[in-house]
Amino acid sequence: LNRRLAGLGTTIFAEMSALATATGSINLGQGFPDTDGPREIAEAAADAVLNGRGNQYPPGPGIPELRTALAEHQQRFYHLTYDPDTEVLVTAGATEAIAAALLALLEPGDEVIAFEPFYDSYAACIAMAGATRVPLTLRAPSFRPDLDELRALITPRTRLLLINTPHNPTGLVLTPSELATIAELALEHDLLVVTDEVYEHLVFSGGHHPIAALPGMRERTVSISSAGKTFSFTGWKVGWVTASAPLVAAVRTTKQYLTYVSAGPFQYAVAEALRLPDTYFDTLRTDLRRKRDLLAGGLSAAGFQVFQPEGTYFITTDITPLGEKDGLEFCRSLPDRCGVVAIPNVVFYDDAEAGRSLVRFTFCKRDDVLQEAVSRLRRL
Numbered sequence: 001l002n003r004r005l006a007g008l009g010t011t012i013f014a015e016m017s018a019l020a021t022a023t024g025s026i027n028l029g030q031g032f033p034d035t036d037g038p039r040e041i042a043e044a045a046a047d048a049v050l051n052g053r054g055n056q057y058p059p060g061p062g063i064p065e066l067r068t069a070l071a072e073h074q075q076r077f078y079h080l081t082y083d084p085d086t087e088v089l090v091t092a093g094a095t096e097a098i099a100a101a102l103l104a105l106l107e108p109g110d111e112v113i114a115f116e117p118f119y120d121s122y123a124a125c126i127a128m129a130g131a132t133r134v135p136l137t138l139r140a141p142s143f144r145p146d147l148d149e150l151r152a153l154i155t156p157r158t159r160l161l162l163i164n165t166p167h168n169p170t171g172l173v174l175t176p177s178e179l180a181t182i183a184e185l186a187l188e189h190d191l192l193v194v195t196d197e198v199y200e201h202l203v204f205s206g207g208h209h210p211i212a213a214l215p216g217m218r219e220r221t222v223s224i225s226s227a228g229k230t231f232s233f234t235g236w237k238v239g240w241v242t243a244s245a246p247l248v249a250a251v252r253t254t255k256q257y258l259t260y261v262s263a264g265p266f267q268y269a270v271a272e273a274l275r276l277p278d279t280y281f282d283t284l285r286t287d288l289r290r291k292r293d294l295l296a297g298g299l300s301a302a303g304f305q306v307f308q309p310e311g312t313y314f315i316t317t318d319i320t321p322l323g324e325k326d327g328l329e330f331c332r333s334l335p336d337r338c339g340v341v342a343i344p345n346v347v348f349y350d351d352a353e354a355g356r357s358l359v360r361f362t363f364c365k366r367d368d369v370l371q372e373a374v375s376r377l378r379r380l
């Protein structure tokens with residue numbers, strides 16, 4: 001492994017999911033639903049496979065049906081207008097979109113400011129691009145970004161702001177006023193913004209606000225999302241980028257040499273999914289809100305300090321009230337102690353002290369699974 005990637009050996013998700021399987025524990029670690037998305041969307045994928053749609057290499061930017069559906073989705077939910085031919089790109093999950101964007105836009109030595117804790121692939125992709133990450137630490141209990149601190153972190157080498165709202169793992173959702181300040185800074189310092197919005201439809205109050213919709217931002221923002229979370233098909237790995245034509249062209253250049261294209265038949269199915277009626281999106285959100293409250297209540301009763309998430313399907317907790325200090329040790333011992341797996345937030349931090357005692361649980365599981373997990377955790 002080259003020096004740029006030193007320390008990035010195995011992702012925490014692989015480690016913890018393997019631990020869940022080996023110990024037969026309830027896996028509240030890696031974020032994937034235990035119930036698949038809508039039956040008719042799965043049927044659309046099967047149909048595409050059986051009827052020879054997408055079984056051979058689809059077009060590089062993604063099939064036109066999906067690009068059109070994505071442009072319509074951005075219009076329907078955010079009044080953002082994108083040209084499906086030049087301003088939309090289909091990727092192999094948001095993960096590839098993040099990699100392709102950072103590899104396309106960064107020069108070696110550039111600085112990227114990102115909220116810490118950061119989703120694990122950010123650090124790896126910034127490193128692969130030869131750039132440097134500059135963390136803006138989100139601190140408990142509110143995890144709200146200190147935007148004066150953000151301003152102070154900007155240097156002549158800063159090229160790009162990498163934001164994530166709703167934010168994994170804290171559940172923070174940026175407000176319109178926070179986004180406006182971030183946008184002002186981007187304009188003032190001529191910075192690009194890459195925004196990871198994979199949890200855009202999992203916001204429990206206040207709604208999701210894309211920074212690309214703010215004045216002057218469309219031309220400097222690469223917006224990224226994915227079908228995995230919104231439609232509960234994380235294994236399909238269909239993601240996308242929407243941005244101005246020059247930015248999409250740049251990201252497409254790197255995407256061509258990472259995967260060339262992404263799986264064809266799933267693209268047909270996701271094109272249908274994006275056109276599901278509002279009731280689909282509303283039900284997804286209300287179901288998850290109930291699950292959030294179920295898990296949050298259970299974790300509080302078990303003695304955790306719970307930071308109520310405004311979005312995503314994760315709850316960050318502090319284990320200090322349980323007499324514990326080290327989240328990594330805690331998560332490694334949790335399967336043996338009570339048959340539950342969680343994620344230690346410390347792996348998402350450069351500043352280990354800020355994340356040491358924080359532990360993330362996902363609630364995208366059946367209610368009975370969450371109830372059983374909670375009753376196990378109460379035995380701690």
Ligand code: PMP
Binds near residue numbers: 119
């Ligand atoms: N960004 C964030 C913040 C995530 O939590 C995830 C996990 N799904 C991804 C990106 C990757 O998404 P995908 O599975 O579509 O590659």
Ligand code: GLN
Binds near residue numbers: 011013014029030168
């Ligand atoms: N995004 C999911 C999480 O944060 C899973 C990601 C992954 O497995 N790479 O749990």
